[in-house]
Amino acid sequence: MKTKEKIILHDHNKDGLDRRGFLECMAWAGTGMLWTVSGGLLGSTLLPSRAGAADTDNLIKKASFSFVQISDSHIGFSKEGINTDVAGTLKEAIARINALPEAPDFILHTGDLTHLAAADEFDTLDQLLKSVKTQQIFFVPGEHDVTGDNGKLYLDGFGKKSKGSGWYSFDHHGIHFIGLVNVMDIQQNGLGALGQDQIAWLAGDLRDRSAETPIVVFAHIPLWEVYPQWGWGTDDGAQALALLKRFGSVTVLNGHIHQTMKKVEGSVTFHTAMSTAFAQPEPGKAPKPGPMKIEAGQLRAHLGITDVNYLEGKNALAIVDSTLV
Amino acid sequence: MALTSCAQNNSNVELSKNSGVPNGRTLFLKNCAHCHGADARGEEGPDLHKLDWTDGQITVRIRNDKSGQMTAFAGKLSPEEISALVAYVRTLK
Numbered sequence: 001m002k003t004k005e006k007i008i009l010h011d012h013n014k015d016g017l018d019r020r021g022f023l024e025c026m027a028w029a030g031t032g033m034l035w036t037v038s039g040g041l042l043g044s045t046l047l048p049s050r051a052g053a054a055d056t057d058n059l060i061k062k063a064s065f066s067f068v069q070i071s072d073s074h075i076g077f078s079k080e081g082i083n084t085d086v087a088g089t090l091k092e093a094i095a096r097i098n099a100l101p102e103a104p105d106f107i108l109h110t111g112d113l114t115h116l117a118a119a120d121e122f123d124t125l126d127q128l129l130k131s132v133k134t135q136q137i138f139f140v141p142g143e144h145d146v147t148g149d150n151g152k153l154y155l156d157g158f159g160k161k162s163k164g165s166g167w168y169s170f171d172h173h174g175i176h177f178i179g180l181v182n183v184m185d186i187q188q189n190g191l192g193a194l195g196q197d198q199i200a201w202l203a204g205d206l207r208d209r210s211a212e213t214p215i216v217v218f219a220h221i222p223l224w225e226v227y228p229q230w231g232w233g234t235d236d237g238a239q240a241l242a243l244l245k246r247f248g249s250v251t252v253l254n255g256h257i258h259q260t261m262k263k264v265e266g267s268v269t270f271h272t273a274m275s276t277a278f279a280q281p282e283p284g285k286a287p288k289p290g291p292m293k294i295e296a297g298q299l300r301a302h303l304g305i306t307d308v309n310y311l312e313g314k315n316a317l318a319i320v321d322s323t324l325v
Numbered sequence: 326m327a328l329t330s331c332a333q334n335n336s337n338v339e340l341s342k343n344s345g346v347p348n349g350r351t352l353f354l355k356n357c358a359h360c361h362g363a364d365a366r367g368e369e370g371p372d373l374h375k376l377d378w379t380d381g382q383i384t385v386r387i388r389n390d391k392s393g394q395m396t397a398f399a400g401k402l403s404p405e406e407i408s409a410l411v412a413y414v415r416t417l418k
Contacts, residue, residue, distance in 0.1 A: 148402060184355075187354070187363075188363070
């Protein structure tokens with residue numbers, strides 16, 4: 001990454017949710033960014049795109065643990081001029097993970113594992129991910145994973161211990177992780193939705209937790225309104241965010257839009273990850289969303305992984321986005 | 326056969342709804358919008374407005390896969406649901 005990431009902390013309305021200057025708050029980058037969480041406060045550092053660079057190494061060495069977010073692997077997708085080898089680019093992403101100085105404790109895959117929710121696509125993904133050096137992989141589905149069967153194949157293979165349509169939570173080193181599903185009931189306006197059952201479950205899941213508990217929420221479609229005109233947001237996401245508002249440190253990790261974006265609103269940091277398969281246009285920069293043709297040789301500058309490091313006692317999450325270049 | 330006759334009924338979407346089958350628009354949002362767009366104007370998949378196809382051709386395309394570009398919905402969606410989808414696509418002018 002050559003450009004400095006923009007981090008804008010605005011809360012003009014003192015409500016913890018900044019709507020004004022929304023676009024300013026978005027950082028567009030096809031590069032690497034490392035997040036650190038410390039004492040409920042989130043920090044981030046722009047890092048060289050190559051794992052193993054000195055800054056990254058130092059950050060990872062200081063961290064209590066790290067995990068990696070990957071997203072939108074779209075196994076089964078193939079289109080000339082975009083990407084005809086999504087399994088190959090996923091393998092490259094896995095190689096990047098395996099080259100990290102410390103193996104991540106786990107991987108979060110934020111959805112669209114497959115392109116057509118076919119059994120052989122799920123199987124291919126499963127086989128490829130067996131080579132990742134990590135202890136566990138957590139998933140949430142994307143809308144491509146639940147096509148045609150209401151997510152049955154996905155749930156059978158990747159969501160056995162989940163609740164409802166695939167949501168769940170777990171704790172790790174004092175951080176509470178929450179996987180949400182917002183792809184089962186796409187709204188008339190194209191936005192995702194959580195639904196009242198899941199929101200009620202979330203309320204119960206959070207009810208007895210201390211406000212000091214660092215929270216990491218991950219879901220496929222952004223929980224915030226990135227660009228509603230393209231359906232890039234969650235219709236009832238504000239209800240979930242309202243439940244999270246009392247917590248001192250909340251990190252929301254999403255995929256779906258195939259590009260990195262970061263926004264900070266009060267104690268909530270939103271982050272979207274690159275795809276390992278193909279890029280999509282920036283909001284409003286094309287007539288419509290969808291797989292974007294990339295100049296020959298430039299594809300890997302638009303694909304990547306997100307490495308997240310947590311420093312216990314410092315309450316800092318450090319997030320690093322790295323391209324496959 | 327049932328597919329074709331059902332799809333030819335202009336009020337198919339409503340009939341499907343009344344018979345307990347999700348209506349075509351709902352099925353479209355759940356199964357098709359991620360490629361064709363919520364407005365069916367096309368994203369990765371093509372614009373579905375003003376299709377110069379017969380109901381039978383649309384049904385076949387929905388039922389069978391298209392070389393990695395579109396999933397086969399036969400076996401995933403019921404004949405009634407596929408009919409409702411065909412009827413919905415027919416409303417796109």
